[in-house]
Amino acid sequence: MSKDTETIKRDAEAAQFRFALIAPVIQGLFPDTSATAYYKRVTASPLTLPDGSIVSYSYKTLEKWKSQYKIGGLDALMPNTRSDKWFSRALNEEAIAIIYRRILMYSSFYGLTFNPFDKQQLKEKDHFISRDFTEMTNWLNYPKDIRGIGVFTALPGMGKSYALRCFAASLNPSLFHIEYLCLSTISVADFYKQLCFILGVPEKATKPGCSRLSRNRSPIFTKKNASRFFSPLMKHST
Known part of the structure; x- marks a missing residue:
């Protein structure tokens, strides 16, 4: 050598x-x-x-x-x-x-059956219940219970998306309809079209129709990188 x-x-x-x-x-x-x-x-x-x-x-x-x-x-x-x-x-x-x-x-x-640092291999059932994980789970349950809006911030790679996946996996699918919105930089009209598509209602659905839909299962929407939402959409949503 x-x-x-x-x-x-x-x-x-x-x-x-x-x-x-x-x-x-x-x-x-x-x-x-x-x-x-x-x-x-x-x-x-x-x-x-x-x-x-x-x-x-x-x-x-x-x-x-x-x-x-x-x-x-x-x-x-x-x-x-x-x-x-x-x-x-x-x-x-x-x-x-x-x-x-x-x-x-x-x-x-170390006798591991998979790579715990690989996001593709790490399943929800294998999560480690750390202090931060428990705190975020509790805060996710709060907007779920009051049907409110929550914003969660942390540095990249800290486990926000994984904690959200674990939270989604813990919900009863008979009671909750959870969906992930993948696009941030879209117009107001496109945003609502995306919501209608996810909920399975016509794009021009009436408010009573949406209310009847939500009685069966409470819809929960998750959005990653919400900081990319532009101002008109946020103002219109509020």
Whole structure:
């Protein structure tokens, strides 16, 4: 094994190790009250690196790694040496292959039946009842009970859509008709046409007709990226 290959492998292992430490925060799966609390708990004791050396980190170091990952991905987690401090450290294909191969290995290492960080594989029944998850579920139940409107905000990747999926799966389909509106940048007329299509009523349905429909099952509409709704639609809806 050449020196270059050894260096690539060592740097790839370091990047994968750093990613493993910040992955729970990126995916919003940490059990602590905040990301900072998680960082402090993880760095409370010295950590063993892939090469066997033992290092103590500050929780601020993990915060820095998370910020770097958000900007540059796995490339940004590569160890920074003096020779390349002011230059781009783009990974070659071999290093990328090593990193992703090791990321995939953790499923078998921990005896997992699926990748818990893959949104396509994570089912509603497998949700983790965290503090944030419980709080959002309670707040989702409130507008459901009063037939009101709720707006939920959080950073990307924190689990808003997944919590909404779990909430929808928990509803009795005999009592509730839940639908997802996928388009935000539409006109007022298109918005109401979409509602009529979802409810299964004619586009020129009368108010009594809609009332009769809602007596059987309470309609619940969910909308992602509602910030893209333009002003006329919001004013008309209110």
